[in-house]
Structure formats: C-alpha cells, structure tokens
Amino acid sequence: xxxxxQIAVRxxxxxxxxxxxxxxxxxxxxxxxxxxxxxxxxxxxxxLTASRGFGVLLIGPKGSPQQLAxxxxxxxxxxxxxxxxxxxxxxLAKNPAIKIAPLAMSDNIGGASIIGTDQSFFLLQRxxxxxxxxxxxxxxxxxxxxxxxxxxxxxxSALKIGDRFHPSHGIGxxxxxxxxxxxxxxxxxxxxxxxxxxxxAAFATINSxxxxxxTANETxxxxxxxxxxxxxxxxxxxxxxxxxxxxxxxxxxxxxxxTIAQGLNNGKDAMAVYPGAxxxxxxxxxxxxxxxxxxxxxxxxxMASITTLLSxxxxxxxxxxxxxxxxxxxxxxxxxFMITLLEAIGLTVLGVLLGAVIGHAVAAAVGDQLAAQSALxxxxxxxxxxxxxxxxxxVVLGVVAGLLPAVMAYRLNVVEKLFAT
Amino acid sequence: MTxxxxxxxxxxxxxxxxxxxxxxxxxxxQADAGEHILLRGQSGSGKTTLLNILAGLLTPTQGEVTxxxxxxxxxxxxxxxxxxxxxxxxxxxxxxxxxxxxxxxxEMPLAFVGERPALRRQKAREALxxxxxxxxxxxxxxxxxxxQRLRVAVARASVSTPEILLADEPTAxxxxxxxxxxxxxxxxxxHQRNATLIVASHDPSIVTRFPRIIELRSTELIESQQEPLRxxxx
Numbered sequence: 038x039x040x041x042x043q044i045a046v047r048x049x050x051x052x053x054x055x056x057x058x059x060x061x062x063x064x065x066x067x068x069x070x071x072x073x074x075x076x077x078x079x080x081x082x083x084x085l086t087a088s089r090g091f092g093v094l095l096i097g098p099k100g101s102p103q104q105l106a107x108x109x110x111x112x113x114x115x116x117x118x119x120x121x122x123x124x125x126x127x128x129l130a131k132n133p134a135i136k137i138a139p140l141a142m143s144d145n146i147g148g149a150s151i152i153g154t155d156q157s158f159f160l161l162q163r164x165x166x167x168x169x170x171x172x173x174x175x176x177x178x179x180x181x182x183x184x185x186x187x188x189x190x191x192x193x194s195a196l197k198i199g200d201r202f203h204p205s206h207g208i209g210x211x212x213x214x215x216x217x218x219x220x221x222x223x224x225x226x227x228x229x230x231x232x233x234x235x236x237x238a239a240f241a242t243i244n245s246x247x248x249x250x251x252t253a254n255e256t257x258x259x260x261x262x263x264x265x266x267x268x269x270x271x272x273x274x275x276x277x278x279x280x281x282x283x284x285x286x287x288x289x290x291x292x293x294x295x296t297i298a299q300g301l302n303n304g305k306d307a308m309a310v311y312p313g314a315x316x317x318x319x320x321x322x323x324x325x326x327x328x329x330x331x332x333x334x335x336x337x338x339x340m341a342s343i344t345t346l347l348s349x350x351x352x353x354x355x356x357x358x359x360x361x362x363x364x365x366x367x368x369x370x371x372x373x374f375m376i377t378l379l380e381a382i383g384l385t386v387l388g389v390l391l392g393a394v395i396g397h398a399v400a401a402a403v404g405d406q407l408a409a410q411s412a413l414x415x416x417x418x419x420x421x422x423x424x425x426x427x428x429x430x431x432v433v434l435g436v437v438a439g440l441l442p443a444v445m446a447y448r449l450n451v452v453e454k455l456f457a458t
Numbered sequence: 459m460t461x462x463x464x465x466x467x468x469x470x471x472x473x474x475x476x477x478x479x480x481x482x483x484x485x486x487x488q489a490d491a492g493e494h495i496l497l498r499g500q501s502g503s504g505k506t507t508l509l510n511i512l513a514g515l516l517t518p519t520q521g522e523v524t525x526x527x528x529x530x531x532x533x534x535x536x537x538x539x540x541x542x543x544x545x546x547x548x549x550x551x552x553x554x555x556x557x558x559x560x561x562x563x564x565e566m567p568l569a570f571v572g573e574r575p576a577l578r579r580q581k582a583r584e585a586l587x588x589x590x591x592x593x594x595x596x597x598x599x600x601x602x603x604x605x606q607r608l609r610v611a612v613a614r615a616s617v618s619t620p621e622i623l624l625a626d627e628p629t630a631x632x633x634x635x636x637x638x639x640x641x642x643x644x645x646x647x648x649h650q651r652n653a654t655l656i657v658a659s660h661d662p663s664i665v666t667r668f669p670r671i672i673e674l675r676s677t678e679l680i681e682s683q684q685e686p687l688r689x690x691x692x
Contacts, residue, residue, distance in 0.1 A: 040569045051557045362554045365515060366614070367543020367570035369536045452515050455550065456506050456626075 041372055044363075045379035052352060059348040060388045066341035067392025067431055068399060070334035071424065075400035075417045077327045081320060083408070083415035087111060087233045088316050090161050090169045092283035093294055095310050096125055096137070096301060102308065106315035108208075109140060109281040112150055112234040113411060115208045116142060116280035124307035125282055128297050134288040136160065140281045141246040141274040144204040144217065149190040150238045151204050151222070153246030153274070160285060169233070174198060175226030181245045185226040189236040189412055200224045204249065206273070220249045237412035247276040284309075335430075341388070342434035346441060349381055353442035360446050361454035374447040381439020382432070389428050389435075461621050461654045462489040462512065467521030469507055481507050482518065483677040489654050489670075491621070494645060496665060497658040499674035505658040508674065509624045512656065513546050514538040526621040543567045547615030547653070549625040549644065553599070553607040555614075560586060560602065561595040564614045571618070585613040588650075589643055605636050609643060616647045623648050625657040634663060641667060 049056045088110050097105040100117035107113045125137055138161070141153035152158075159177060161169040175198040178185055186196060196202065201223050206215040222241060230236050250273040274280060284297065298309035353360070360373050368376075400417045408415040469482040481504035489495055499505045510516040511523055514530045523531045526545050530538055542548075547567075555563050561582050568578035586595050589609040599607055608628070615623055625644060629637035641657075641664050648655040657664070665671065673680045 047558060047562075358554075359556050362550075362556060363566070363570075364539065365513070365542070365548055365550075365554075366567045367539050369539045369570075371536070372570065452510050455515075455554070456510075 038375065041375040042379050042383075044376045045383055048352075048356075048376070048380055049383055055348055055352065056384060059345055059384050060391065062344045063341040063385055063388025063431060063435070064392035064395055066334070066337035067389050067428065068395035069337050070331070070427060071393055071396025072400045072403070073327060073330045073334055074420060074423060074427065075397060076403055076415075077323060077330075078420055078423075079400065079404045079415045079417040080407070080413070081323065083413040084111065084316060084319065086414045087412075088312055089233075090163045091233075091312055092138070092161065093286045093289070093311070094284035094298055095281060095312050095315075096120075096284065096307055097281040097310070099305070099308050102310040103315050103318055105281060105308070105310055106312055107319070109283075110234075110312055110316075111411070111413065112238060119274055119278040119280060120307045122277050122279050122282075124301070124304070128300070132289070132293065132297075135293075136285040136287055138283045138285060139243050139279050140283065141243050141279050142208060143246060143273055143280070144206055144249060145208060146184075146190065146196075146202055146204055146222070146239055147194045148237075149187065149193070150208055151184065151246070152235075152238050152240050153243035154240060155243060157285060158240070158283070160287070161283075162286075169231050170235070171229045171231075173227050173229040175224070177226055178241055179225070181242050181248060182220070182222050183225040183241065184222040184245075185228060185240045186224055187228050187236040187238045187240075187412075188230040190239050191227045193237070196224050198224050198227065217249055232414040234412040243279075246274055247278070250275045338431050338434060341431060342385075342438045345381060345384060345435055346438035348384075349377065349439055349442040350445075352380075353377060353445050357449055357454050360449050361451045364449065364451040365455060370447045373449070374443045377443040377446040378436065378439045381435050381442070385432050385435025385438075389431050392431075393424070393428060459491045460488045461491045461493075461526055462487075462656075463522075463524040464488070464511075465522045465524070467511065467518045467523060469504070469511060469516070470519045480519075480677055482511070482674075484521070484679050487672075487679050489622075489656070491654055492649070492652040493670055494648065494655045494668050495657070496668035496671045497656055497674065498660070498671060499658075501660075503674040504677065505674055506626055508679075509548075509626050509656065509658055512622065513548050513624055514542045540571055543571045544618055545621050547618070547620040547623040549608075549611050549615045549623070549628050551627040551630050553604075553611040555599040555607055555610055557598065559596050559598055560591060560606075560610045560613075563599075563610055564617050567614065567618050581617055582613075585617040586610070588616075588647060589613045604632070605639065608632070608636075608640050612640070612643055612647060616651065616653070619651050620653055622654045622656065625655070625659075627659055627661075628657065629659065629661045629664060637661065637663065 091110045095106060095109055097109065098118040098120035104114060104117050108116045122139060129135065129137060136157045138154055138158040142150045144151040156177060159170050163169055173188065201221050203216050203218055204220055204222060206217060284294070301307050301309040363373055397417065397419065404415040404417045407413065464484045464487040467482060467484045468480060470478050470480045472478045497505050497508065507516065511518050512525065517531045522529055528541060530541055533541060561579070564585050565578045565582035568581060583595060586592055589612055591606060591609055591613065594602060594606060602610065623644070628640055628644065632640060645655065645667065671682045673682065
C-alpha cells in the first residue's frame with residue numbers, strides 16, 4: 038500500500054502539466070463552493086452583528102418593509118421616502134415613557150450618510166447593555182450643523198475635530214455639482230467603532246437636515262434643485278419630514294409594541310416593521326440565492342470530477358504498457374488498481390486542500406471589500422461542521438472518477454500489452 | 459537439480475471461440491539449475507508464448523508447469539504474480555523501463571513482494587553495481603544510452619536472485635558489439651547466481667554461446683546439444 042502510494046505520487050509528478058491542470062480544475066471548483074459558503078456565512082453574521090441593538094420597532098413611510106430595514110439599519114440603498122414626524126407624535130403623547138429616535142438622511146460626506154437625529158439615538162445599546170455608540174474624541178452635537186463622525190467616516194475623510202465641510206446631496210458619493218455650498222458642518226466629535234454600518238455615517242441634529250433642504254428649496258440654487266428633482270433615489274427631508282424613526286427598547290412592554298405597530302400599520306401615513314423579522318426575510322432571500330449558487334458549485338464539482346476522470350482515463354490508456362511491465366515484475370492486479378485509484382484520490386485531495394485555501398482567501402478578500410463598501414462587519418471563518426462534509430463530496434467524486442481507470446488497469450491483459458508487436 | 463519441468467503442456471489460442479490454433483504441445487521438457495539455453499524457432503512458432511508460460515504470465519491450456527519445485531499454473535493469479543517477482547527474471551526485447559530512476563526501476567520487483575525499503579535499495583544498488591551502473595543509479599531512462607538501459611533491465615531482472623531468467627530477443631535491436639556486451643552481461647549474471655537462462659532469439663551471432671539449444675517446430679520442442687563456450691561467460 039505504501040509502495041503503491043509512492044508510485045501514485047511519482048506518476049502524478051511524472052505528468053506534471055496534466056496533473057497540475059486537473060489539480061487547478063478541482064481546486065477552482067472547491068474554491069467556488071467554499072467561497073460561496075464562507076462568504077454567505079460572513080455576510081449573514083455581519084448583518085446580524087450590524088443589526089444588533091437597533092431598537093425594537095422601525096417606523097417609516099409606507100412602502101417596502103424590507104427596503105426600509107435595509108436603508109435604515111444596514112444603510113444599504115436609498116430611503117423609501119419621507120414621512121411626517123407627526124405620524125408618531127400621538128404615540129409619544131399616549132406613552133410618555135417611551136423614546137423614539139428620529140432619522141432623516143439625504144446628504145453625505147464623501148459617500149458617508151449624514152444622519153439627522155437627536156441625542157436619544159445615542160442611547161441605543163448592545164445585547165449586553167453596553168452603549169452601541171461611544172465618543173472617542175470630542176463630544177456629541179449640541180447645536181445645528183455640528184457633526185459627529187462615525188469611526189470609518191473619520192478615517193476615510195481624514196476630517197478632524199474643528200474641521201468644516203459642505204455636505205453633498207444624496208445617499209452615497211455624488212457629483213461635485215450636488216454639493217450644498219451654502220451649508221457648512223463643523224466636526225465636533227468622533228465615535229468609537231460600533232461594528233455597524235453607522236461607522237460609515239455622520240450625525241447631526243435633525244434640524245440641520247431640515248434647514249439644509251428648506252434652504253435648498255427656497256433658494257434658486259439650480260444645482261440642488263435640479264438634482265433633487267431629477268434623481269428619484271434622492272429624498273430631501275424638509276421641515277418635519279423624516280426618512281424613518283427607531284422605537285427604543287426602554288420602558289416599553291411587548292404588548293405595547295404590538296399595539297403601536299398595529300396602530301401605525303392600520304393608518305395611512307406610516308408603517309412599523311420589526312427589524313428582526315425583516316432581516317429574517319432578508320436571510321431567506323440570501324439563502325435562496327445561496328441555494329442557486331450551491332447548485333452551480335455542485336455542477337462545478339461534477340465537472341471537476343469528469344476532468345479528473347478524463348485525465349486519468351487518458352493517462353491510463355497511455356500507460357497501459359507501463360502497467361503491463363509492472364504486472365510482469367510481480368505487481369498484482371489489486372496493486373495496479375490501487376496505484377491508479379490512489380492517483381485519483383491524491384489529485385482530488387490535493388485539489389480539495391488547495392481549493393479550500395483559495396476559497397477562504399477569496400472569501401476573505403471579497404468579504405473585506407464588501408465590508409469596506411458597506412461598513413458591514415463581515416468576517417470570514419472556517420466552518421468545520423459545514424466545510425468538512427462539503428469537502429468530502431469532491432473526494433468521493435474523485436474516487437468514483439478514479440474507479441473506471443483503476444478497473445481498466447486491473448483488467449489489463451499483460452501479455453497483449455507487452456507483446457503487442 | 460531440475461528447476462524447470464513442463465509436463466503435457468499444451469497451449470491453444472482461440473479466435474472469437476470459433477477457430478483454435480495449438481502453438482505448443484510439449485509432453486515433457488525440463489532444465490537444470492545454471493543451464494544456459496537458447497530457444498529458437500520461426501516467427502509465430504510460439505517462443506514468446508513458451509516464455510510467458512514459464513514466467514507465469516500465461517497459463518497453458520493444459521499440462522503442468524513446475525518452476526523451482528512449485529507448480530505455478532495452479533496457483534492463484536496473485537500468488538503467481540508474487541512467485542514471479544521472487545523467482546523469475548524477465549528481460550524484454552525493448553528495455554521496458556518505467557519513467558523512474560534506474561535505482562527505482564531495479565528495486566521494483568522487490569517492492570512488489572514487500573521487501574523493506576532499506577534492504578531493497580541496498581540490493582538494487584548491488585545489482586546496478588554488477589552491471590556497471592553504480593554511478594547512474596539516479597538517472598532516468600531518457601538520460602541513459604540504449605546499452606545502459608538494457609543493463610538496467612538486466613539488473614532489474616536479476617535483483618531478486620531468480621532461479622530462472624528469461625530473455626526475449628534481448629539483442630534484436632542492438633549492433634553486434636553491444637549485442638555481445640549485453641549477452642556477456644546476462645550470462646555473467648546468471649552464472650554468478652547459478653540461474654537457469656533461457657533466451658529466445660533469432661540472432662545467429664549468439665548461437666555459439668549456448669551449450670543447449672531447443673527449437674520450437676510445429677508445436678513441438680526439439681532438443682539439440684553443443685559444446686559450451688565457457689570462456690565467454692567467465
């Protein structure tokens with residue numbers, strides 16, 4: 038067995054180019070599978086981490102609940118529209134103990150959303166009751182056009198406390214022509230990393246957002262007006278308008294939350310969605326996509342196995358003389374069978390190991406890129422319990438692919454091959 | 459001491475089960491240890507078939523083949539493979555070396571019978587030394603000359619100290635000088651091991667080397683005797 042393995046390794050080395058090509062095909066198929074698995078997990082975990090602590094109820098204008106959750110909690114995509122702040126004033130009046138953090142977003146600094154809110158937003162807590170947002174330098178805003186930068190925004194923009202800037206209109210990096218040149222923000226604070234998309238945001242009073250867009254609407258600033266009117270993805274919250282609001286989980290009973298949600302959803306001005314439920318729906322969507330990708334990955338694995346089969350089949354055909362010589366030197370049928378099968382297993386196992394390494398490297402690189410773009414804390418990890426069974430599939434397919442050439446070697450007519458001429 | 463004994467050996471080839479052609483019909487034939495025998499016969503007379511039967515690569519249609527006291531045609535194929543690796547050396551018309559180093563080629567028969575790596579390496583080195591290729595052990599077949607490749611093949615056939623060594627047209631593709639060198643080597647190796655040598659050949663230049671000549675004619679084995687030229691092999 039040991040000698041059969043040695044011969045198999047030597048055979049693989051002797052046809053280096055063919056072995057390398059087979060190895061690459063197997064490795065790429067495995068890498069694709071691993072990348073999909075690991076990246077999907079990283080994304081899911083990132084979304085979970087990012088969404089922790091963002092209130093119990095999300096209030097927003099009527100529209101797509103999922104897009105509301107995406108644009109508000111994960112800061113992905115444009116807000117779905119505007120709602121009047123009065124939509125939830127009745128709730129506050131009836132339940133004075135509860136807190137609702139208003140949110141208005143429509144501008145950005147270097148692609149980072151400037152979010153109008155109030156100090157209650159900074160009361161949000163993680164599951165362990167630690168504050169979600171903490172000041173790293175400076176202070177929270179105290180007046181209009183004072184801005185607090187998320188940690189990633191501070192790093193990317195290189196703005197320091199005391200620096201000033203003009204905001205750009207729209208969510209995400211816009212054109213120079215979209216700059217609100219008549220509005221100037223002053224940086225007063227920088228937050229510690231919260232490991233949420235809000236690290237790539239900036240915070241100001243809600244009135245700052247309102248004033249910005251009231252001014253834009255009143256003045257004849259042709260750039261701002263044109264942009265607002267021409268881009269459906271951009272909203273311009275004027276006075277009293279919000280893109281969303283977060284019901285904070287303080288001093289509120291579960292049944293009260295249900296009552297509030299029901300009340301809002303029965304009305305025509307706003308809707309209430311449960312962030313957890315919407316993210317669950319998002320995961321369902323992601324899972325559906327992953328299932329489709331898994332099928333593609335499985336097909337790739339089958340194709341890799343067929344490549345292995347073709348490679349070994351061709352090799353066995355070209356090596357019939359050598360197999361016959363080994364038989365004449367005393368190798369049994371089972372020995373030449375094992376040699377051929379071990380070649381298939383060796384190539385597949387090497388391909389699987391290489392593919393796993395490539396898959397993790399690609400997943401990590403893509404995850405980092407996605408994290409940089411989305412500010413989602415996407416971290417990839419080794420998923421032993423899922424990867425090991427998955428990696429067994431190509432190994433089993435490799436063994437199956439090796440069986441036909443191995444049987445050919447087993448059944449080889451030694452005399453015919455040795456004395457063919 | 460008798461090393462090879464063929465009794466009532468008949469071998470028949472069948473084509474698609476319809477026509478049958480008997481190529482061997484040997485009532486009794488035997489050879490002693492250390493004999494050097496030339497096997498002659500026209501093309502298609504059954505020389506290679508006889509060698510393959512003696513090597514255990516073919517089983518005769520009927521009869522009994524005894525090598526070194528063991529009836530080999532009744533052994534299972536796996537046991538016959540193992541027996542061949544231990545007791546029979548075979549030098550082919552072409553060197554039939556594998557794409558491994560000379561040393562690895564030579565140690566192969568020992569590896570197939572489970573010899574320990576260190577011991578088989580040592581024996582393979584000794585066999586290579588005997589054919590004058592100590593310095594070429596690490597070379598691959600494509601790095602060796604035609605003569606060197608045949609020497610490696612001889613070392614491989616003799617490494618397990620076989621009781622019999624079979625050679626099928628070993629000089630067919632060689633120039634006369636090289637043919638003489640290879641035959642010298644094969645006979646020397648067999649002489650040192652007291653192995654029975656059977657060479658199947660058409661080559662008239664090697665006839666005088668053999669004290670015993672047998673010829674396959676119309677399925678039968680015809681004996682002829684001549685004086686040995688011992689000086690050629692000592």
